[in-house]
Amino acid sequence: MNCKQFNTIPLEEVLLSLGHLPTKQSEKEAWFLNPFAKENHASFKINKNLNYWYLHSEGIGGKNIDFMKRYLNASVSEVLVWAENKDFSSFHQQNISYSKLENLSKNYEIIDVKEIQHPALLEYLKERKVENQTEFLHEIHYSMNDKNYFGIGFKNDSGGYEIRNKYSKICLGKKNISTIKNDSNSVRIFEGFFDFLSFKNLENELEKEPSDYLILNSVSMTHNIKNSLGKYEKVELYLDNDEAGNCAVEIICSEIQNAKDCRVLYSDFKDLNEYLNQQTSEVENQSKTRFKR
Structure with missing residues (x-):
């Protein structure tokens, strides 16, 4: 790999390989906390179109090779050796494509x-x-x-x-469900943990008492939970509104008599987190409108 080749790799990808995530970004730019020193407010900016970085707190910038020379405190040749040992193309495909x-x-x-x-x-x-x-x-x-x-x-x-x-x-580690117990005679089942967290935000609004919670972490775990649901008087299902969610609901309801499909709450949304986002955005917009008045 030479300097020209290394400089064509998206700098975001280089930063991700080093463990740095953006604090905010748009289609044209991304902001990071200073990778060279500790700071509380992001001052490191990437221009995505130019693949160029600029550190506002120090007034310096450059291309990938300039960044890594400073980051590693290394020469150009040492940076290129480091880059040769990184499989950036597969890293890009794995992470930027949300694999x-x-x-x-x-x-x-x-x-x-x-x-x-x-x-x-x-x-x-x-x-x-x-x-x-x-x-x-x-x-x-x-x-x-x-x-x-x-x-x-x-x-x-x-x-x-x-x-x-x-x-x-x-x-x-090993794939498995997550259970949160409150010694309740009811249990609520979610596909992913963001849906569980979303429900916790909505619990009071829905006038729901805390229960036991079961997070599948994947609908493929549905068959693993059926034997553990018989002890509950009430089983509430908050799965996704898609084919996999439909199948999981059908499997559980066919074998657990007291299971209830609760997706009517967010029937117009993909999942509970999308519903929460919409509800929260509407409240925020209403608050802004009242404030302007």
Whole structure:
């Protein structure tokens, strides 16, 4: 790889390979926290069209090669050796195309598990309208194929983590359901944890008492839960409005007499999180209108 070739790789991809996620972005630009030093407000900007970076806090900028020389404190030749050992094309395809990897090999290591602090992850939760539900989540830092990543982690019953951020949807460890118990005689079932978090935001508005909660983490886990549902007096289903969700609802309702399909609440939306986003946006717009008056 030479300098010209390296400079054609999207700088966003380079930053992602180093574990940096944008705090905000648009079609033309992306903003990151300073990759060279700690800061609270993003001052590192990428012009996507030019593939050029500029660090406002220091008044410097350049192309990929300039960035990595500073980042690694290395020469041009050392940067190119580093780049040769990175499979950027496959990384780009895997992450920027939002590939859904559900059964990841064990070629990874969890480096750190902590409360969610990174601005990019907090912003992602805010975009999904569940930023107030972090008690159920962790910030997971992990390495895979000699690259470092981080994301929002939701633990399953086998000790694995469902990992989400804007660029990936994977599972670290064994795939399994997640159960949250409150010693209730009712249980609510969700396909993914963002739908569960969305419901928690709506629970009071819907005048629903807390119950036990079961998150499938994949509709493929539907057959694994049927035997555990018989003890409940009430089973409420909040699955997606798609073919897979329809199939899962049909399977559960055919075998569990007291199961109820509750998707009428969001029948015009793909899932519960999309419904929450719409509801929250309408409330925010109404508040803005009243304020202007």
